[in-house]
Amino acid sequence: MNFGAFARSLTRLYSTSSIEGLTAGESQLYNKLQKAFDPIRLRVADVSGGCGSMYAIDIASKSFEGKSIVKQHRLVNDLLKEEIKDMHGLQLRTSSK
Template sequence: MFSTAIRRVTPSLRQQLRPRIATAAAAHTQAAASAAGAATVASAPSKLDEGEQAIYDKLSERFQPSELLVQDVSGGCGTFYAITIASKAFKGIPVVKQHRLVNEVLKKEIEGIHGLQVKTVPL
């Protein structure tokens, strides 16, 4: 009975997530290209809300990333952010320390939010 309910929900859920999956796939492809040696610097997206822009600016200034994606995934209320950042600053540093570097830069912002998802990519 439980698996039947899941099968009924899955197609509609898949349809709802399709735009996000496509966006994530495009970001992943771009990050892979950057990691493969493209020496590009991330350009600021045009549609960031105030919280996303503050995070974007701080991370850009500190890490000069080739890829930076900051997304408010809390439905626009600014309580949970997902960040993907690719930078030479992470090269040779363990993942835990990479995340600590990001958290240190965003210390003030983290105080006012409930959650933060960080994905770092060393170049």
């Protein structure tokens, strides 16, 4: 299943307009990404059933303009490298718009 189909199947997605109801893990990732990238769009969801072992992140930021998808993903992965160590997986979607 591709990220788009998977993301649409999620019942909980969070945007930059509200972080109410985030789990502790989602909130930690959300706040770190928000501070580093000042995103236009940011969605963070624990897709592991609540245990925090897998997350889906959808982020759009002007910081990514002119960068390839690989470079955009590297920026996010570098920022979250400590958190990623404890994850089973990370689904990442980035864009500049």
